[in-house]
Every structure is written in C-alpha cells, then in structure tokens.
Amino acid sequence: MHTPSRxxxxxxxxxxxxxxxxxxIVFGEDRITYAELDSAVNRVANLLVARGVQPGDKVALSCPNLPQFTVIYFGILKAGAAVVPLNVLLKAREVAYHLGDSDxxxxxxxxxxxxxxMGKEAREGFEDTEGCTEFFLIGDGSSLxxxxxxxxxxxxxxxxxxSFATVERDDEDTAVILxxxxxxxxxxxxxxxxxxxxDNVRADVDLFEADAERPDTYLCVLPLFHAFGQVVIQNxxxxxxxxxxxxxxxxxxxxxxxxxxxxxxFFGGVPTMYWGLLGALGDGVDVARLASNLRVAxxxxxxxxxxxxxxxxxxFGVTILEGYGLSETSPVASFARFGEEPRVGSIGVPIPGVEMKLVNRDGSDLKGDPDAIGEIAIKGHNVMKGYYKRPDATAEAVRDGWFRSGDLARRDEDGFYYIVDRSKDMIIRGGFNVYPRELEEVLMGHPAVSLAAVIGIPHDSHGEEIKAVVVKHAGDTTTEAELVAWGREQFAAYKYPRIxxxxxxxxxxxxxxxxxxxxxPSAGTAQQEVTR
Structure with a gap:
C-alpha cells in the first residue's frame, strides 16, 4: 500500500x-536566497543521479557549518538517497568504518x-572502502x-x-543515518x-510558536553533523x-x-556554550540590544x-528552554513549555505525539513515588526505524515500540521530567548511588566555581571515589582543600567530593x-581528603 510522502x-x-x-543562509559576506539555495540543491541531486546514485542509496557528508552542508544535505534527499553525516574530526580509519558500515x-x-x-582523512578512508565508488572534495584540491x-x-x-524533480519517497524510507x-x-x-x-521539525509550531509569516533568524553554531544542530536549527x-x-x-x-x-x-546551544557567552559579556557588548532581539534560546x-x-x-531577559532527546529520537523527545515560567532543572514534558515513561531495569513501569528514579523510555513518531544492520541491538533498545534511553530521571506530579544522570555516569560509592549532576549543580553555586564536572575514579575499598574537576573564576584564590571542606558541609557523607x-x-x-x-586524576595536582 502506498504511503503519502513526507x-x-x-x-x-x-x-x-x-x-x-x-x-x-548567511555566511560571512555571502547571502543566499531560497531560490538560489534550491538551484544549488538541484545541481547536487542531478550530480548524484548522473553518477549512478539510486533511490535508497547512502551518501555520506563530512563538512563543518558551511553553506555546502545544507546544499548537499537537501540535494541527497531530493535525489531519493539517505544522508550519512559524519563527525568532521574522524580519522581515516574511522571514516572507512562509517562508510563501510553504512554501505x-x-x-x-x-x-x-x-x-x-579533513579532506586527507576523508580521501584515505574512502580509498579503504570497497563499496564507496564516488568521492567529491569540497575545495580546490591543492592539499591532495x-x-x-x-x-x-x-x-x-x-x-x-x-532544475530537478524531487524523487518521491515513502514515510518509512530512510532519510538520515546518524x-x-x-x-x-x-x-x-x-x-x-x-x-x-x-514530524520532529513540524513540532516547532507547538514548541516555539514557529511561524513562516514571522520568520526567525537562527544562529547555527551547533555542528550540523549532529542531530541537534541539523534538525532543530538547520531544518x-x-x-x-x-x-x-x-x-x-x-x-x-x-x-x-x-x-x-x-x-x-533564535539561538540553540549546549550548556558550555551558554557558560561561554555569559563569560564573554564584557565592555563593548550591547547586551540590551541582544536581549531585545532574542526570542528563543x-x-x-x-x-x-x-x-x-x-x-x-x-x-538577557530570556528563559532558556531546556529540551531532551537523542539521535535515536530524531532527536527531540521533550521540551520546556514556551511562554511558561521554567522549572529549573526540568527537561519539560513530551512533545506532541510522543509518550515518555520511567521504567525499572527489567522494563516494567515505575509507578508510585513521584520522586522515584527510573530509566526514560520513549514512544512516538520520533523513534528511529532501528540501528542499521543491527537487529539484535535494535531489539534490545526498542521493546514494544518503546525506546530505552539509558538516561535516569524522575517525574514530578505534573508530569515534568528531571534528568538525574546517564545510567553509565552514575557513581556507586560503597554501595550508595551518587548522581554527578546533583553535585555539579551545587558546586556551580559556589562563588569560586565557573564550571564543574564530577566523575568516579577507582578506589580499593569503596569501589569508586568521587572527584570534582573545576574551572575557577579568574583571580579567585579558593584552594582545593577549601572546596573539599565546603562540599563536606553541603552533601551527605557518602557523596561529597573528597578529591x-x-x-x-x-x-x-x-x-x-x-x-x-x-x-x-593528575598526580600532585588534586587535593584529596583522607577517605573515610
């Protein structure tokens, strides 16, 4: 039965x-209209068809945030092929693995x-991949x-x-492999x-009141090869x-x-970017004008x-809307509600058409205590088809339509979710579960701390010990020992950072x-309290 195309x-x-x-698109001094973008996209689609690319074939792309990324991305899709965006930092061996694995x-x-x-690594990876037959270098080739x-x-x-007539595809056909x-x-x-x-992109109407009659100007600094920058910002x-x-x-x-x-x-970023922007607000930055323009962060x-x-x-006078998702969920699964006072620390509620729940390790629903911690499971229009050529991994990750995220969270009485941590990041010290995010939040409240990350390191008797790695504010004289002592006053005895x-x-x-x-840990650079 034919499925209408999206x-x-x-x-x-x-x-x-x-x-x-x-x-x-704006890049440097260049301005590209929608008509010009479409013409460039059509040329890519025609090139692919001329070189024998068929509907359903996979076409890889290694490119930073340049206009060519958007042009090639949509050209591949117009030609009926699937896009395989690759991290621009991959080495030749890794490139070859991705090209071969994705066919x-x-x-x-x-x-x-x-x-x-990038071109050198890409070419070497291409030459080591038997099934990949066409290579296109974005550049003049002088280095190769x-x-x-x-x-x-x-x-x-x-x-x-x-000019090019878009190749029709069905809803279920693969568009992107991340x-x-x-x-x-x-x-x-x-x-x-x-x-x-x-469908993930069209959800922006509900999430951010997106309206083509009142278009936004988006700054894209998030890498386009990543789901967040690619879908939320570019698309x-x-x-x-x-x-x-x-x-x-x-x-x-x-x-x-x-x-x-x-x-x-419209600005989208990861937390470290917001941290960087705040640190750069010095003399000469017209914060009032920035704030008057910015509608969505x-x-x-x-x-x-x-x-x-x-x-x-x-x-800035703007509330950052925190969202949540994964490559496997296209990527957005939940978001804070636009226009409402945020619940700080919350990733919001499921987006329209998506369900979320908390499950135990065996997959059973976690019910009862609203503060109980469980793994997030997701179901809806955003859940991937599966892991390419990995039926066993797909069956493990997606059960009865529910994708198991690996992220631990709690849910309040109003249905708002709060990430506790990645299940793999959880520290087990002396049999007690310690969630790094909780400690990081409190450490960020200390006047000396500009940025903090908490990790577990091996320990002979406790299994793991808790370590805080900290970037201080410039000029602060707080010592590591003083921060250890401060932490001891803030946290239960089993979970404060002793290093x-x-x-x-x-x-x-x-x-x-x-x-x-x-x-x-670096020898001689950390302050460690006697473990007890």
Missing part, C-alpha cells in the same frame, strides 16, 4: 515556493585546513595531489542543471525515517522560511557579534546547570559536551 526535502521546497527571495555509495568531504586536514577534476565538488556541480556510540561497542547507525525527521529554519546564520566554530565573542550583526532571534545535549539558567535570564582538581579548561567533544572520560 520527504524531508519538502521542507525546503515548500519555503522556496512561498518565499523565493527571502534570505535562506555508503558516494561521499562528499570538505578539504579542511592544515590544522584540520592526485585529485581528479571529476572529484572536485565545485566544477562537478557547476556542470549540472539547476551514528551514535551509545553506551558500549562500536558506533551504530540510527536510521531515521523521513517521517521521523519531518527548523528552512521549514519556516527563516534565515540560517552559520558559524563553523563556537567562539563566544564572535558568536555575540554575529547575534548583534544579524539581529538573531534552547539548550540540549547535557544538563543545564541552574546557575547558568538564572544568570542568562538576568542578563578536587582545578584545571584551566575542560576537554570537550565537538558538540560542546564535557569529555568526562578524559578527566583522569
């Missing part, structure tokens, strides 16, 4: 038909810079001897027509159907005739300047500390999450 590329086609002369047929990659030679003219993106698309490490093992590809992505802007301002890499002062230069009304990716929530509201280490900066992923696995 091809994700239709988000662009609808806006092109209604607003051809509106500015779709990718064609691959677009940005050439990069001497400091980040031997690249043929037919492999250069610019000349290849320039030779194509700017690779996620999950909790264990090698990265797995979460297959998202066209309807998964399409959200395109779906509602908005303007997408692209920033390849987050730099707080530059971000603030872009917000001023382009009257940005959203956060996801990891828990937003209450202290940052409050500081941002005080300075504190001050660092100048935190290791972070390309999406701005703190890399806790790299926060190992």
């Amino acid at each position: 091809n994700v590329s239709g988000l662009l086609s609808d806006s092109v038909a209604r607003f051809p002369e509106r500015t779709a 990718t047929k064609a691959y677009f990659a940005f050439e990069g810079t001497p400091e980040l030679p 001897p031997g690249i043929g003219p037919h492999q250069l993106y610019g000349p290849a698309v320039a030779a194509q027509s700017g 690779y996620t490490s999950g909790t264990t093992g090698r990265p797995k590809g979460a297959e998202l159907r066209h309807r998964n992505v399409y 959200g802007a395109i779906a509602f005739g908005g303007t997408l301002v692209l920033q390849p890499r987050f730099e707080a002062r530059a971000t603030l300047q872009l917000m001023l230069d382009h009257d940005v009304t 959203v956060s996801g990716g990891s828990a937003l500390p209450g202290e940052i929530h409050q500081q941002f509201k005080d300075r 504190v280490e001050f660092v100048d900066q935190m290791p972070m992923t390309s999406t701005g999450k703190i890399l806790k696995r790299e926060l190992a």
Whole structure:
C-alpha cells in the first residue's frame, strides 16, 4: 500500500515556493536566497543521479557549518538517497568504518585546513572502502595531489542543471543515518525515517510558536553533523522560511557579534556554550540590544546547570528552554513549555505525539513515588526505524515500540521530567548511588566555581571515589582543600567530593559536551581528603 510522502526535502521546497527571495543562509559576506539555495540543491541531486546514485542509496557528508552542508544535505534527499553525516574530526580509519558500515555509495568531504586536514582523512578512508565508488572534495584540491577534476565538488556541480524533480519517497524510507556510540561497542547507525525527521521539525509550531509569516533568524553554531544542530536549527529554519546564520566554530565573542550583526532571534546551544557567552559579556557588548532581539534560546545535549539558567535570564531577559532527546529520537523527545515560567532543572514534558515513561531495569513501569528514579523510555513518531544492520541491538533498545534511553530521571506530579544522570555516569560509592549532576549543580553555586564536572575514579575499598574537576573564576584564590571542606558541609557523607582538581579548561567533544572520560586524576595536582 502506498504511503503519502513526507520527504524531508519538502521542507525546503515548500519555503522556496512561498518565499523565493527571502534570505535562506548567511555566511560571512555571502547571502543566499531560497531560490538560489534550491538551484544549488538541484545541481547536487542531478550530480548524484548522473553518477549512478539510486533511490535508497547512502551518501555520506563530512563538512563543518558551511553553506555546502545544507546544499548537499537537501540535494541527497531530493535525489531519493539517505544522508550519512559524519563527525568532521574522524580519522581515516574511522571514516572507512562509517562508510563501510553504512554501505555508503558516494561521499562528499570538505578539504579542511592544515590544522584540520579533513579532506586527507576523508580521501584515505574512502580509498579503504570497497563499496564507496564516488568521492567529491569540497575545495580546490591543492592539499591532495592526485585529485581528479571529476572529484572536485565545485566544477562537478557547476556542470549540472539547476532544475530537478524531487524523487518521491515513502514515510518509512530512510532519510538520515546518524551514528551514535551509545553506551558500549562500536558506533551504530540510527536510521531515521523521513517521517521521523519531518514530524520532529513540524513540532516547532507547538514548541516555539514557529511561524513562516514571522520568520526567525537562527544562529547555527551547533555542528550540523549532529542531530541537534541539523534538525532543530538547520531544518527548523528552512521549514519556516527563516534565515540560517552559520558559524563553523563556537567562539563566544564572535558568536555575540554575529547575534548583534544579524539581529538573531533564535539561538540553540549546549550548556558550555551558554557558560561561554555569559563569560564573554564584557565592555563593548550591547547586551540590551541582544536581549531585545532574542526570542528563543534552547539548550540540549547535557544538563543545564541552574546557575547558568538564572544568570542568562538576568542578563538577557530570556528563559532558556531546556529540551531532551537523542539521535535515536530524531532527536527531540521533550521540551520546556514556551511562554511558561521554567522549572529549573526540568527537561519539560513530551512533545506532541510522543509518550515518555520511567521504567525499572527489567522494563516494567515505575509507578508510585513521584520522586522515584527510573530509566526514560520513549514512544512516538520520533523513534528511529532501528540501528542499521543491527537487529539484535535494535531489539534490545526498542521493546514494544518503546525506546530505552539509558538516561535516569524522575517525574514530578505534573508530569515534568528531571534528568538525574546517564545510567553509565552514575557513581556507586560503597554501595550508595551518587548522581554527578546533583553535585555539579551545587558546586556551580559556589562563588569560586565557573564550571564543574564530577566523575568516579577507582578506589580499593569503596569501589569508586568521587572527584570534582573545576574551572575557577579568574583571580579567585579558593584552594582545593577549601572546596573539599565546603562540599563536606553541603552533601551527605557518602557523596561529597573528597578529591578536587582545578584545571584551566575542560576537554570537550565537538558538540560542546564535557569529555568526562578524559578527566583522569593528575598526580600532585588534586587535593584529596583522607577517605573515610
């Protein structure tokens, strides 16, 4: 039976038909209208068809936040293929793994810079992948001897027509494969159907009062290869005739300047980005003008500390809306309610068409005490088709339509959810469960603490000991021993951090999450209380 199509590329086609002369993308001095974007997208689709890409084939893309990402993304979809966005930091071996695992047929990659030679790694990975037959380099090829003219993106698309009839796809067909490490093992590809992505974007009407007649200007600094930046920011802007301002890499002062230069009304970031913006509000920044323009600020990716929530509201007059989701849920599953006073620390309620519940380890519903902690399970239009070519992993993650997230939470009497922690991040000290997020929230309230991360480290008798890694405010003279003593007054005896280490900066992923696995103790730099 035929299923009506919600091809994700239709988000662009609808806006092109209604607003051809509106500015779709801003990058540096470049302004690209919707009509110009559509023509560029059509050239990519024609190129793929000319090189033998068929409906349902997989096409990979390694590109930072540049206009080419959006052009190629929608070109792949228009051609009826599925997009496989790859992290731009992957090395050749990792590229080859992703290309082979996803059965990718064609691959677009940005050439990069001497400091980040993406093209070199991409080409080596491509050459080690037997089934991937087409390679397109976004750049002039000067850093890669031997690249043929037919492999250069610019000349290849320039030779194509700017007209193309979208290849029809069904709701159930795969639109995007997002690779996620999950909790264990090698990265797995979460297959998202066209309807998964399409419906997740259209939910913006309810979530943020998105309206194409009153379009927003979105600043996109979140990496487009990641679900948050790709679906919430890029696709959200395109779906509602908005303007997408692209920033390849987050730099707080530059971000603030872009917000001023382009009257940005919609900003999305992870907590560390909001922390960075607050720290960059020095002399010369017109905070009043920033605040008068900004309509929506959203956060996801990891828990937003209450202290940052409050500081941002005080300075910008805007409440950060905290949401929750995963690659496997396309990505948004829940969000704070727009226009309502936030419940700080809450990830809100399920979005329209989505259900959430808390379950025990055996999958049974957690009922009774509203403060009881369980694993979040999600059901609805946003849940992935499955992990590509991994039926066993899919069956383990999705049971009776419910996706098991691996995240621990509680739910209040009004149905608002509060993340406690990732189940894998939970520390077990002497048989007691300790949730790092709780400790991080309290530590952020200390006047010396600018940023904090709490981890568990091996301990002979207790199994794990609790360590806090802290970035201090500049010029603060608090010692590690003083912070340990302060923590002892704030927390129960089994859970206060007995080890504190001050660092100048935190290791972070390309999406701005703190890399806790790299926060190992350094000999001689941490203050440790005698464990008892």
